[in-house]
Amino acid sequence: MRNTFLYILAFLLLAGAAWFFLVRENDTVFSSDEAGFTVRDTGSITKIFLSDHAGSLTLTKTDSGWRVNDQYPALPASLHTLFEALHNQMAIGPVPQVAHNNVIRAMSVSATKVEIYGAGNRKIRTFFVGNEAADLKNTYMLMEGAKRPYIVGLRGFDGFLTPRYSPRLYDWRDRTVFNIAPDQIRKVDVTYPNNPDASFTLTAANNNVQLTPALPSGTPASNRMRDYLGFFQAVNAESYVNGTDGLDSLIAVAPSYANFRVTTADGRTQTANLYWMVATQRTSVEGSIRINGVRYDPERQYAVLNGRDTLVVQELLFHKLLQPRTMFYETANADTTTGTP
Numbered sequence: 001m002r003n004t005f006l007y008i009l010a011f012l013l014l015a016g017a018a019w020f021f022l023v024r025e026n027d028t029v030f031s032s033d034e035a036g037f038t039v040r041d042t043g044s045i046t047k048i049f050l051s052d053h054a055g056s057l058t059l060t061k062t063d064s065g066w067r068v069n070d071q072y073p074a075l076p077a078s079l080h081t082l083f084e085a086l087h088n089q090m091a092i093g094p095v096p097q098v099a100h101n102n103v104i105r106a107m108s109v110s111a112t113k114v115e116i117y118g119a120g121n122r123k124i125r126t127f128f129v130g131n132e133a134a135d136l137k138n139t140y141m142l143m144e145g146a147k148r149p150y151i152v153g154l155r156g157f158d159g160f161l162t163p164r165y166s167p168r169l170y171d172w173r174d175r176t177v178f179n180i181a182p183d184q185i186r187k188v189d190v191t192y193p194n195n196p197d198a199s200f201t202l203t204a205a206n207n208n209v210q211l212t213p214a215l216p217s218g219t220p221a222s223n224r225m226r227d228y229l230g231f232f233q234a235v236n237a238e239s240y241v242n243g244t245d246g247l248d249s250l251i252a253v254a255p256s257y258a259n260f261r262v263t264t265a266d267g268r269t270q271t272a273n274l275y276w277m278v279a280t281q282r283t284s285v286e287g288s289i290r291i292n293g294v295r296y297d298p299e300r301q302y303a304v305l306n307g308r309d310t311l312v313v314q315e316l317l318f319h320k321l322l323q324p325r326t327m328f329y330e331t332a333n334a335d336t337t338t339g340t341p
Helices: 002-022 074-089 097-110 222-232 245-252
Strands: 047-052 054-061 066-067 089-094 112-118 124-133 141-142 148-154 176-178 185-191 200-205 208-214 256-264 269-278 290-291 292-303 309-314
Touching: 074 148, 074 309, 097 141, 112 208, 141 185, 176 269, 185 222, 208 222, 245 292
Parallel strands: none
Antiparallel strands: 047 054, 047 112, 054 066, 089 148, 112 124, 124 141, 141 148, 185 200, 185 256, 200 208, 256 269, 269 292, 290 292, 292 309
């Protein structure tokens, strides 16, 4: 009995030692100097610098959340996928010697440099992210100062990780169009250039909401007005399209869809001007909208925010805001069509 106990104890000690020396670093058998791509304590990260041959950006943790280049709020979804990669990615093995030179050559041209910082601006990691590995399920990565690149994978995910480390500004900027609490709204102007009779203004003060201009007859429904002010929360866009070739020319000739102007309690004004977007190959002929002989996409529009940024927005997300003036009257049907042309 005593011998059996000693055998079990010896086995446990050997197993523990094996785990300590072989698995504790990034859950791999490789040294952290060569393959330390995992950052377990992502909560300690305070800054991330991403760069490639075409540009760079910095993500910084602040008291009000993560920001991009100290200018814009960071997109939560992009942060989530990045931190998931940092926490769970692990080295599967070094790149085979026969492919080493080709991988290094490719990474020297297109890799993204990643610098991770912790408290006190202390650099935690620096590594390079290449393209998809030959198996199309993993990613080539190289630690700074390492002799060999590694094939790196993510538990439960078959696909390369390069997009999660994008140094492109518009992959990281928050895509919020409106996110204003109803009690912070003082005035909403909605105009439909092709249907002026549907345009309206809501003015809020002292928990009362007034509609102008009024309809010739009917009873205004104050509850519908208050509900409408609540629609200006969590209204997001699909993507930024700033810098797209020919975009200014397209918008210059596109019919106006709707214009929003929201004034808040602190005196700030936010605007969103929507324009019809020309139909693409993804738009069905039957479902497209024809205006002056041109086919437009009924599901997506361009939105120019505050006169600066241009994004693509989905009709599905904006539909609740695209209401006509008649919607705010007791006799209005809940399915009344929008004021758009």
